[in-house]
Structure formats: C-alpha cells, structure tokens
Amino acid sequence: MNTSKRRLRIMELLSRANTPLTGSSLADICHVTRQIIVSDIARLRAEGTPVISTPQGYQLLRRHVSGIKRTIVCKHGQAETERELLTIIKNGGTVHNVTVEHGVYGNLEGSLHLTSENDVNRYMKRMKNTNAAVLSSISGGIHTHLIEAPTAEIMERIIKALEKEGFLYS
Known part of the structure; x- marks a missing residue:
C-alpha cells in the first residue's frame, strides 16, 4: 500500500x-x-x-460536550503516583495530562488521557517496564493535572478525596 x-x-x-x-x-x-x-x-x-x-x-481528539475541567496542583513522590491517579479515576474523573514547571524550558506537559483503572494499570506497567521517572521528579514532586468530571459535584468529590489522601499542594 x-x-x-x-x-x-x-x-x-x-x-x-x-x-x-x-x-x-x-x-x-x-x-x-x-x-x-x-x-x-x-x-x-x-x-x-x-x-x-x-x-x-x-x-x-474528539470534540465533545465536556463536563467540568479543572487544573489541580499536587505534590507527592513517584511511589504515590498510582494511588493519586486511581483516586481521581475511582471518584469519577478523567486525567488529561500532567504538567511541571521547568526553570529553563517553562511548562513541560505529558498527555495521559486516563479514564479507567485499566488505563492507570497500563500506564503504571509501562512506566515500570521502561524504568521511566515521573515528570514531577524534575520539580520536587510538584505538578498539575487537568482533570475532567461530568458534574461539579463529582469534581468536588475528587478534590476532597485528593485532599484527604494528602496529594493537594497548598
């Protein structure tokens, strides 16, 4: 062909x-x-x-009527990455990306588009198999995620769950 x-x-x-x-x-x-x-x-x-x-x-990239989108600031080490992502997913959210601020390059973004536990499992397996470090390792664990939820109530549930787990950076 x-x-x-x-x-x-x-x-x-x-x-x-x-x-x-x-x-x-x-x-x-x-x-x-x-x-x-x-x-x-x-x-x-x-x-x-x-x-x-x-x-x-x-x-x-399909354009669709979306729910509520919000950028959240988090901080944690590599070992907590899976738990953080699953906290968002299990509470009804989608994780679109991860962004860190770099002193020379400015914002560095990685597309994630994680919508299910299976997505998170595959992502974590790929990170392990490639021996890759999470992007936030270059920023002391501080990073943002663009997350999406179908409703404002679900977004608030996600934020509260992340806060309870100690992932939100203040």
Missing part, C-alpha cells in the same frame, strides 16, 4: 477505534515498521489532523 493509502487507512482505523491504537498495532495492520507509523502520524498532525499520543497509543 502506498503512503497516501496507508495514511487514509490509519485515519480510518483511528476514527473507528473506541480506544487508543498503539504504533505497533497500526504497523502490523499496515505491514510497515512502527517508525513509519510514527512518521505518518507526524505528517497527519502537520496537515492539521488532531491525532494525540497517549500512554495507551494514538487516538483522534
């Missing part, structure tokens, strides 16, 4: 997917290497296609 057809196929697969697709799975389907998929995704983005990368894979 030529480059144009492959990119159309990638778009078709992403638009039909209910969950993110990994570069490896796209590569298998298209019979190319993962690096070619990475290049195709970069080109699609350059053309204005809203493809995002998450720890679970690639997905199209």
Whole structure:
C-alpha cells in the first residue's frame, strides 16, 4: 500500500477505534515498521489532523460536550503516583495530562488521557517496564493535572478525596 493509502487507512482505523491504537498495532495492520507509523502520524498532525499520543497509543481528539475541567496542583513522590491517579479515576474523573514547571524550558506537559483503572494499570506497567521517572521528579514532586468530571459535584468529590489522601499542594 502506498503512503497516501496507508495514511487514509490509519485515519480510518483511528476514527473507528473506541480506544487508543498503539504504533505497533497500526504497523502490523499496515505491514510497515512502527517508525513509519510514527512518521505518518507526524505528517497527519502537520496537515492539521488532531491525532494525540497517549500512554495507551494514538487516538483522534474528539470534540465533545465536556463536563467540568479543572487544573489541580499536587505534590507527592513517584511511589504515590498510582494511588493519586486511581483516586481521581475511582471518584469519577478523567486525567488529561500532567504538567511541571521547568526553570529553563517553562511548562513541560505529558498527555495521559486516563479514564479507567485499566488505563492507570497500563500506564503504571509501562512506566515500570521502561524504568521511566515521573515528570514531577524534575520539580520536587510538584505538578498539575487537568482533570475532567461530568458534574461539579463529582469534581468536588475528587478534590476532597485528593485532599484527604494528602496529594493537594497548598
């Protein structure tokens, strides 16, 4: 399949997917290497296609009527990361990102898009398997998350749960 057809196929697969697709799975389907998929995704983005990368894979950014979004400031060590993320998820939230402030580079952001316990489990497994440090390790544990909840009441429940667990930074 030529480059144009492959990119159309990638778009078709992403638009039909209910969950993110990994570069490896796209590569298998298209019979190319993962690096070619990475290049195709970069080109699609350059053309204005809203493809995002998450720890679970690639997905199209779908515009939808959202709930309540709020940026929260947290502080904890790497060992508490899973508990923090699960606190948000189990109380009905979605974790869109993590951001830290760097003295030279300014804000550094990592896309997460975690919506379920399975997402958190896969994220934590990937962090462990790659021996990666959490982004907040460069900022003394201080970081922000953009979280989303379907209602203001659920957002307040999430904030209270994070406060009870000692994750909120004041």
